[in-house]
Amino acid sequence: MQLRIVHSTVFEYDGTATASYNQARMTPRTSAEQIVLHSRLEVWPPPWTQTYRDYFGTQVTAFEVLDPHDSLTVSATSTVQTNRRRAVAPALSWADLADPRVVDGKTEYVRASELVAPPPDLLARAQALAADADTPSEAAGALCGLVYDEVSYITGSTSVMTHAADAWVQRAGVCQDMAHLVIGALRAIGIPARYVSGYQHPATEPVPGDVVPGESHAWVEWWDDGWRGWDVANAVEPLDQHVVVAAGRDYTDVRPLSGIYTGAATSAMTVSVKLTCLG
Numbered sequence: 001m002q003l004r005i006v007h008s009t010v011f012e013y014d015g016t017a018t019a020s021y022n023q024a025r026m027t028p029r030t031s032a033e034q035i036v037l038h039s040r041l042e043v044w045p046p047p048w049t050q051t052y053r054d055y056f057g058t059q060v061t062a063f064e065v066l067d068p069h070d071s072l073t074v075s076a077t078s079t080v081q082t083n084r085r086r087a088v089a090p091a092l093s094w095a096d097l098a099d100p101r102v103v104d105g106k107t108e109y110v111r112a113s114e115l116v117a118p119p120p121d122l123l124a125r126a127q128a129l130a131a132d133a134d135t136p137s138e139a140a141g142a143l144c145g146l147v148y149d150e151v152s153y154i155t156g157s158t159s160v161m162t163h164a165a166d167a168w169v170q171r172a173g174v175c176q177d178m179a180h181l182v183i184g185a186l187r188a189i190g191i192p193a194r195y196v197s198g199y200q201h202p203a204t205e206p207v208p209g210d211v212v213p214g215e216s217h218a219w220v221e222w223w224d225d226g227w228r229g230w231d232v233a234n235a236v237e238p239l240d241q242h243v244v245v246a247a248g249r250d251y252t253d254v255r256p257l258s259g260i261y262t263g264a265a266t267s268a269m270t271v272s273v274k275l276t277c278l279g
Contacts, residue, residue, distance in 0.1 A: 001081070001082050001083075001201075001206070001240035001241065001277060001279075002079065002081050002082075002277070002278040002279050003079070003080050003082065003199075003201060003241075003243060003275060003276065003277055004077070004078070004079045004080075004275070004276040004278055005028070005076070005077070005078045005079075005199050005214075005243060005273065005274070005275055006075065006076075006077050006273070006274045007026055007075070007076045007077075007199075007216075007256070007271075007272075008073065008074070008075040008076075008271070008272045008273075009073070009074045009075075009256075009257055009269060009270070009271050009272075010071060010072070010073050010269070010270045010271075011071060011072040011073075011261075011267045011268070011269055012070070012071050012267060012268045012269075012270070013069075013070050013071065013072075013261070013263070013264035013266070013267045014264050014265055014267070014268075015070070015264040015265060016068045016069070016070055016263050016264060017065075017068065017069055017070070017072070017261045017262065017263040017264045017267075018068050018262050018263035019064070019065065019261065019262050019263070020064070020065045020069075020072060020259060020260070020261035020262075021062075021063075021064050021259050021260055021261070022062070022063055022064075022072075022074075022257060022258065022259030022260075023060055023061070023062050023063075023255075023257070023258050023259060024041060024060070024061045024062075024063070024074060024076065024256065024257050025054075025058050025059070025060055025197075025245060025246045025254055025255065025256055025257075026041060026061075026074075026076035026245065026256050026257065027039045027041065027059040027061070027076065027078065027245065028078050028243050028244060028245050029057065029058065029059065029244055029245065029246070033082065033083060033084045033085065033244075034080050034081065034082045034083070034084075034243060034244060035080065035081045036078060036079070036080055037079045037080065037081055038077075038078065038079040039076070039077070039078040039079075040076070040077045040078075041061050041074070041075070041076050042073075042074070042075045042076075042077075043063055043072070043073070043074050043075075044072070044073045045065050045067055045069050047063035047064055047065045048063060048064045048066070049061055049062065049063040050062045050063075054253075056246070056247055056248045056253060056254075057247070058245070058246035058247070058248070058253075058254065068263070070264075072261075074257060078243075079278070080243050082240040082241075082242070082243065083240065084238060084239055084240050084242070086237070087228055087229075087237055090135040090136070090137035090138065090224055091224050091225035091226070092135070092136055092137070092223075092224050092225050093135060094135070094136060094190075096225075097136050097190060097191065097192075097223070098190065102192070102223070106223055108249055109187065109192035109193055109194050109223065109249065110187050110192050111187065112183075112184045112187045112188060113249060113250055113252075114163065115161070115163055115164065115180060115250045115251065115252065116163075116164050116180040116181075116183045116184035116187070116249075116250050117163070117164065117165060117184050117188075118164065118165065118168070118181065118184040118185045118188055119165040119168050119169065121168075122165075122168055122181065122185055123185065125146065126139075126143055126146075126185040126186075126188060126189050127188075127189060129142045129143055129146070129189075130189040130190075136190075136191045136222070136224065137222070137224045137228060139189065140182075140186055140191055140193075140222045140224075140228075140230070141230070143182055143185050143186060144182055144230045144235070145235070147178050147181045147182050147185075147232055148178070148232055148233075148235045150171055151167065151168070151171055151172065151173055151177065151178055151181065152171060152172045152173075153173070153174060153175070153178075153233055154173070154174070155174060157170065157172040157173055157174070158173045158174060158176075158177050160176065160251060160255075161251075162177060163180075164177060164180035164181045164183075164184050167180070167181065168181055174233070175217055175218045175219070175231075175233035176218045176251055178218075178232040178233050179195055179196075179218045179219060179220045179232055179233075180195070180250060180251070181232075182220045182230075182232050183195055183220055183250065186220075186222050191222050191223065192222060193220055193221065193222045193223070194220070194221050194222075194227070194247050194248060194249065195218060195220065195247065195248055195249065195250050195251060195253070195254060196218065196219050196220065196221055196229065196238075196244055196246070196247045196254075197216060197217070197218050197244075197245050197246045197247070197251075197254040197256070198216075198217055198218075198242060198243045198244040198245040198246070199214055199215075199216065199217055199242070199243045199245070199273065199275060200214070200217040200234070200241050200242050200243075201214065201241035201275050202214065202241075202275075203241070203277075204241075206241065206277035207277065208277050208278060208279050209276065209277070209278075210276065210277065211274050211275070211276045212274070212275050212276075213272075213273065213274060213275075214273040214274065215271075215273050216256055216273065217231075217233075217242070218233075218251070219231040219232060219233070219238060219242070220232060221247065
């Protein structure tokens with residue numbers, strides 16, 4: 001499937017910003033399952049820019065606007081060809097996963113940050129699922145199903161910095177919260193897990209040429225002699241409709257846009273994502 005993504009963010013300041021410093025993680029990555037055919041990041045007012053890859057392999061565009069401005073517009077346009085393979089049978093046993101080479105090699109993904117740490121009752125249920133599962137991937141699948149069944153997707157019920165434990169208590173959140181809950185619980189039972197951000201076309205069979213509204217999306221991957229993914233919010237394996245932009249330990253590693261500014265007191269942000277299936 002070939003998808004075009006246009007992701008635009010506009011900041012409106014209540015006065016004049018004298019300078020702003022930002023990082024954008026809005027360029028999809030090329031892998032065996034998706035190829036970036038075209039990408040462009042445009043910023044207005046025109047900035048100084050530098051592009052690099054961070055520790056996790058995500059392309060980052062750092063930019064500075066040093067002229068006074070009352071608004072800032074960041075627009076990322078990408079065309080991506082996806083060709084995702086269906087997941088194969090689980091490869092690793094619990095003993096394989098406990099091998100020091102796996103534990104040391106995936107150390108960033110086995111420690112739970114405060115943002116993803118599971119509450120005691122979820123931890124107990126995850127441990128019970130692990131005890132009953134023949135393989136780590138079987139336990140991971142059951143845990144994804146548990147979070148999907150018990151946490152309602154309610155837009156606006158949480159913020160980007162809501163802790164997973166709080167989303168669990170209220171049994172409500174969005175894709176980010178569901179991913180954090182699963183990631184924290186997986187790590188607690190010894191399964192390396194990471195947070196994946198990107199986009200998902202909402203249609204099962206997209207109509208070529210139709211432009212549909214979208215938003216940034218999040219799902220999880222756990223280690224099974226290779227990264228195995230699951231979209232917890234939609235209870236599906238990532239398909240050709242999914243486009244990966246970044247991966248990391250939690251949301252703080254993959255924020256699409258972050259930065260600081262000086263001058264104005266406050267700002268208002270407007271975000272628009274448009275997805276088009278090209279064929």
